[in-house]
Amino acid sequence: MNLPYAETYRIKMVEAIKTSSRQEREKWLKEAHYNLFNLSSDKVFIDLLTDSGTGAMSDKQWAAMMLGDESYAGSSSYYNLKNAIKHILGFEYFLPTHQGRAAENVLFSVLVKEGDMIPGNSHFDTTKGHIEFRKAKAIDCTIDEAFDTTKFHDFKGSIDIQKLEKVFLENPLEKIPFIIITITNNNAGGQPVSMQNLRDVRKIADKYGVPVVFDSARFAENAYFIKKREAGYADKTIKEIVAEMYSYADAMTMSSKKDAIVNIGGFIAMKSREIYEKATVFNIMFEGFITYGGMAGRDMNALAQGLDEGTEYETLHSRIEQVAHLGGLLKSFGIPVQEPFGGHAIFVDAKRFLPNVPKEEFPAQTLAIELYLESGVRGVEIGAIMADRDPITRENRFPELEFVRLAIPRRTYTNNHINYVAVALKNVFDRRNEIKKGVKIVKESPILRHFTVELDKV
Ligand SMILES: *Cc1c(COP(=O)(O)O)cnc(C)c1O
Numbered sequence: 001m002n003l004p005y006a007e008t009y010r011i012k013m014v015e016a017i018k019t020s021s022r023q024e025r026e027k028w029l030k031e032a033h034y035n036l037f038n039l040s041s042d043k044v045f046i047d048l049l050t051d052s053g054t055g056a057m058s059d060k061q062w063a064a065m066m067l068g069d070e071s072y073a074g075s076s077s078y079y080n081l082k083n084a085i086k087h088i089l090g091f092e093y094f095l096p097t098h099q100g101r102a103a104e105n106v107l108f109s110v111l112v113k114e115g116d117m118i119p120g121n122s123h124f125d126t127t128k129g130h131i132e133f134r135k136a137k138a139i140d141c142t143i144d145e146a147f148d149t150t151k152f153h154d155f156k157g158s159i160d161i162q163k164l165e166k167v168f169l170e171n172p173l174e175k176i177p178f179i180i181i182t183i184t185n186n187n188a189g190g191q192p193v194s195m196q197n198l199r200d201v202r203k204i205a206d207k208y209g210v211p212v213v214f215d216s217a218r219f220a221e222n223a224y225f226i227k228k229r230e231a232g233y234a235d236k237t238i239k240e241i242v243a244e245m246y247s248y249a250d251a252m253t254m255s256s257k258k259d260a261i262v263n264i265g266g267f268i269a270m271k272s273r274e275i276y277e278k279a280t281v282f283n284i285m286f287e288g289f290i291t292y293g294g295m296a297g298r299d300m301n302a303l304a305q306g307l308d309e310g311t312e313y314e315t316l317h318s319r320i321e322q323v324a325h326l327g328g329l330l331k332s333f334g335i336p337v338q339e340p341f342g343g344h345a346i347f348v349d350a351k352r353f354l355p356n357v358p359k360e361e362f363p364a365q366t367l368a369i370e371l372y373l374e375s376g377v378r379g380v381e382i383g384a385i386m387a388d389r390d391p392i393t394r395e396n397r398f399p400e401l402e403f404v405r406l407a408i409p410r411r412t413y414t415n416n417h418i419n420y421v422a423v424a425l426k427n428v429f430d431r432r433n434e435i436k437k438g439v440k441i442v443k444e445s446p447i448l449r450h451f452t453v454e455l456d457k458v
Helices: 021-033 060-067 076-091 100-111 127-134 162-172 195-209 219-229 238-246 273-286 299-312 313-332 363-375 417-430
Strands: 091-097 117-120 138-142 177-182 212-215 252-257 266-270 347-351 380-382 403-407 437-441 452-456
Touching: 021 347, 021 363, 060 299, 076 091, 076 238, 076 266, 091 100, 091 273, 100 266, 100 273, 117 162, 127 138, 138 195, 177 195, 177 266, 177 437, 195 212, 195 238, 212 219, 212 266, 219 238, 219 313, 266 273, 299 313, 313 347, 363 380, 363 403, 363 417, 363 437
Parallel strands: 117 138, 117 177, 177 212, 212 252
Antiparallel strands: 091 266, 252 266, 347 403, 380 403, 437 452
């Protein structure tokens, strides 16, 4: 018999989590205006809202915290992080920021101006937010296969090269400051981008003379999928694959709260000294001096260690197998999920799950609410609420995919927790035909509304 996978860590410290009754959850959710972001964490039993900043740091990371150097300028922690970025990612220049969106804010302050167009693959919500806030446009060039949850494709996160080239052919070049590639493609379901695709995008970028930026939150998971699925990479280490990936990039933004397994932090890294110098001005204004940029010395130390651990095969293998364990259980219950399973989360196809709820009543949000009421499990809507209104017409945007994302924090929950989640969702699935009504928006903010939106039952 083949040995099953098992976690490549053991538990040294535990944190209590609380169960609750359905009655309590009904009351809490009403008070939260049916927005799961408004629930205090003690009202959640298993929290799959996000894998961002929710992972468990290792003993080595905690040890590195104790060695943090809190000097304002030139701390050893800054140099530790600089070395890790140079060695693992290959960038000469970097700026620390307090998290990923801050990295976007600083870099886009240099690169994006009103009227610009930024082609990429399913831009992340904060990325799109920072682009649209500058009155520029994010153009989604993701391959069509990504939008069909029933279709199998090894690299569903990839960019359609023809769609990308069309953007260049139909628009003035000076309107396109760079191409952005999100690895893995979060909004398409944590789907990876192939090395071949990174290479092909690089060719287009060279042809038109524009830089390529990697939005890198889950770059290590992307490398893991390349190792598992792309010809020629099976025998390479994750770090070798990562090095090749970044050989095709000019710059990167990073949310360290994902694959670098820290609770807060981010950075920008780049090859160009010119961009670095321009970004430095904004970093000092928005984030902090260049050798800490919104991070404590101890946090930079933990991040340097996390970059190393997060790019080890063992770490990635047990993580991605756990995500696949959840996906496998849901599939065995007949629940429609995005396939192949993503790296950091299982994406439940809410349109197929709740066919009786019209899209105007937000089926994915409705399903996330039902799952919480059933079990105290918190997932998140990745659908029409998150998609915001069109910045010009102010009409609701209805993306092709309505997902409930069940994001798995790194090294945090056991497979027993995962089993609980799967059964909870099955119970909702068994009564799916009785769920005919969704929710309506009562109050919303003009951008990134899903964080604060207030809803009511239809
Ligand atoms: C999380 C994330 C960001 C933003 O990072 P924060 O640390 O949450 O600010 C940007 N892009 C992608 C792909 C992400 O997953």
